Structure formats: structure tokens, C-alpha cells
Amino acid sequence: MVISFFYVPVGNAAEAASLGNLAIKENLAACANVFPVQSVFMWEAIMQEESEFVLVLKTMPHKKNALREFLESKHSYETPCILSWDAEVNAAYGSWVDRRVSGEIGT
Template structure:
């Protein structure tokens, strides 16, 4: 089970974009859930160091959806180069892992 599920991390400039994007992914069964956290990002861009408030999204999904989520991120994200990281979930409670898979199995795949 654990080889099938992952956490995708995306950062965004504001909580509303993050919430709308997450809601779309959950509604279309590309993610089981998304957890949002306000963060402070310090990074280098265009030769300068920036210090900005952002929102971090942690999506729980199946690895098979990562490419589609990346495509949608690149299509709608306000940043030119959005943060997009895929992290395998090495261990999860069996019930939670099953829930992720159940929530992200699209009806046409059943």
C-alpha cells in the first residue's frame, strides 16, 4: 500500500488560491485531502533574496496522480516556477492508507 501513496507539497502566495486549488483536486478525486499551513519563505529569485508569507499545501494522494497534479499546478499557479515536491509515504496506518486510495480512485477506474 505505501508504495502507492504519496504527499505532494506545493507552496502558494495566498491561502485562497491554495484552498480553491485543493478543493478542485479533492472534488475531482485527484487528492484525498489537502492540509494548509501558513509559512514564511526566504528564497533567492531573479538575483535577489526575498522574504514572503506563503501557504504550504500538503496533499495526500496516489503516486499515479502526481503527473496530472503537476500539469494542473503549472497551468493555474500564479508563480512562474512553483514549488512542487512529491514525497513517498513510507508508512501509514492501514486504515488511513486505504482511505487515501479509496478517495482517489476515480470512478472510471473501478
């Protein structure tokens, strides 16, 4: 079974948790994981090193556009990274994700 993953760096743990909670409450994602990371990038011609948090969301492929629009509208960054990809998962987990984002369970 195929589900979709989103990888979204954010500025702090509170924003990651807030975005994850809202996405789950709105049935756009089945679950969220938050990881601390150290990011290195150029911004306005200056090398930056920042502590960030990565929000990983799991959803179904048919929810990708809605979840992307949600993240773009709520994210605090001027130019957020909202990366998604599809991946194979075991049938039981994929079925749970599908039932969760369809609102069949956990609402």
C-alpha cells in the same frame, strides 16, 4: 501502505484552498492541508522574504503525474515548487486515500 504527498508553496490562503478544493473534486487528491509559512529565497538577484502558504496534498502514487500536471497548469507562480514524495501510512488511512481518489467514496 504507500501514499504520495505533495508540498506546494503558494502566495495566499485563497489560492491554496482553491487548488486543494479543485484537486479533491477532480479525484486527484484525497485531502489537503494548508499551513502559513515564512519563506526566504533569491529571486532575480534580490533576497526575498515572503509570507506564503504551503498546500500539502495526499494522493496515491498512480495519481502523481496527473496531480503534478494539474498543479503546474493552475499555479499562479512563474516557477512553482511542486515537491512530491512517497511515504508509508497506516493501512486504514491508505485505504481511505485510495478509495477517495478512485472515486469510490465522497463524490
